[in-house]
Amino acid sequence: MNFVKITILGCDASYPSAGGACSGYLLETDGKKVLIDCGSGIMSNLQKCCKPEELDCILISHLHEDHKADLHTLRYALDAKERKGLLHKKVDIYLPGNPESDYKAVTNKMEDSFEVHELHEDTIVKLGDMEVSFMNAAHPITTFSMKFKQGNLSIVYTGDSAPNPALLGFCQGSDVIIGDATYLKNNVPDNNKYHMTAEQVGILGKKAGANLTILSHLDPENDLKDYKKEIAYLGGDKLAIAEIGMSIEVGKEKQITTSQHSGFTKYEKTIVGCR
Numbered sequence: 553m554n555f556v557k558i559t560i561l562g563c564d565a566s567y568p569s570a571g572g573a574c575s576g577y578l579l580e581t582d583g584k585k586v587l588i589d590c591g592s593g594i595m596s597n598l599q600k601c602c603k604p605e606e607l608d609c610i611l612i613s614h615l616h617e618d619h620k621a622d623l624h625t626l627r628y629a630l631d632a633k634e635r636k637g638l639l640h641k642k643v644d645i646y647l648p649g650n651p652e653s654d655y656k657a658v659t660n661k662m663e664d665s666f667e668v669h670e671l672h673e674d675t676i677v678k679l680g681d682m683e684v685s686f687m688n689a690a691h692p693i694t695t696f697s698m699k700f701k702q703g704n705l706s707i708v709y710t711g712d713s714a715p716n717p718a719l720l721g722f723c724q725g726s727d728v729i730i731g732d733a734t735y736l737k738n739n740v741p742d743n744n745k746y747h748m749t750a751e752q753v754g755i756l757g758k759k760a761g762a763n764l765t766i767l768s769h770l771d772p773e774n775d776l777k778d779y780k781k782e783i784a785y786l787g788g789d790k791l792a793i794a795e796i797g798m799s800i801e802v803g804k805e806k807q808i809t810t811s812q813h814s815g816f817t818k819y820e821k822t823i824v825g826c827r
């Protein structure tokens with residue numbers, strides 16, 4: 553089956569904006585539900601799309617709080633479902649083993665509801681007929697960019713990443729790229745080791761030949777209008793700014809459609825739009 557749907561549950565960098573949430577994406581394919589990252593606010597938004605106990609797998613790109621803070625509350629929820637007999641199998645979770653103190657803190661007491669796997673660059677995760685591969689990202693702690701391949705469909709999530717020469721090869725030929733576009737080009741720190749700019753993600757998507765590149769991990773300190781302004785000259789039809797509740801579907805003929813997930817109301821969309 554060639555069909556993948558990704559719903560954006562959160563797209564803020566560092567801390568959630570009013571009504572917003574940090575990194576989190578729900579990927580659905582072949583009857584499987586996969587949560588990619590679990591930052592602040594994701595636990596609430598996830599339940600607008602599915603029950604936590606329906607998750608088959610969780611993939612955590614790295615252990616910065618804006619990507620894993622809600623794992624603790626997700627554990628509370630899954631433990632509650634387990635006690636009620638509603639959790640039919642432990643949820644596989646893959647996450648980097650470093651920094652070790654963070655890994656220990658986050659995996660502590662997970663044994664009742666999770667099957668914990670330490671993530672490495674050569675790890676391959678199989679989800680139905682989808683295969684997920686990983687590449688070290690350019691970020692101060694161990695971080696993985698992820699590629700989801702199913703038949704001739706391919707989607708890349710960069711995770712948090714500074715400009716990384718290896719990323720273009722990893723993204724080449726992808727249908728959809730979700731990229732870390734935290735910075736605007738006029739506010740990049742010296743010796744940047746953290747994130748890309750909106751323009752850099754837009755150019756990455758163009759060079760990689762992606763049919764849709766989504767700028768995500770947006771800094772609540774920046775104005776959304778400035779992200780749009782920065783990429784306007786690249787042409788709009790293959791670039792989009794991430795928005796909570798946005799679903800992206802990639803179909804058999806590689807056709808891509810975007811819509812608002814039915815679990816999210818217009819009210820929330822308005823809050824995001826007003827930011």
Ligand SMILES: [Zn+2]
Pocket residue numbers: 565566575616618619712769
């Ligand atoms: Zn981040």
Ligand SMILES: [Zn+2]
Pocket residue numbers: 614616691712
């Ligand atoms: Zn980070």
